[in-house]
């Protein structure tokens with residue numbers, strides 16, 4: 001499997017292609033000189049509450065300017081939100097944010113206990129092993145089509161490397 005580079009260097013590593021399938025980028029017109037965003041490891045946890053699921057991925061900005069995730073859409077969910085998990089005393093709470101900044105030269109890992117995407121009002125059942133397309137919208141890089149893979153809830157910690165007990169979306 002070969003690396004695939006699309007317009008304006010919204011590149012994606014070969015490892016991501018193995019995991020996540022096809023990619024398309026459509027950068028906006030007033031974007032900075034150098035855009036180089038890589039998205040990989042796109043996972044959705046099996047919905048344990050029926051109607052919603054959390055989605056995680058890694059995004060690396062090797063470009064010359066900060067970018068930000070500003071929107072998400074998929075046929076798998078009627079509503080999507082960008083969430084941040086924050087500790088309040090002993091309680092993990094999540095709150096909606098308008099955008100997730102990806103500073104130039106940094107990698108952001110969306111993971112249990114941190115940032116994640118919420119897929120709400122799911123349009124159908126999602127089973128471990130299923131895959132579906134998700135369009136990520138970045139302020140400068142434009143839209144990026146990635147493929148998400150559904151993983152079983154018990155595999156979250158192994159795959160994502162974070163304590164699933166901290167995830168407020170988990171079974172209670």
Ligand SMILES: [Cu+2]
Nearest residue numbers: 083094116118
């Ligand atoms: Cu959430």
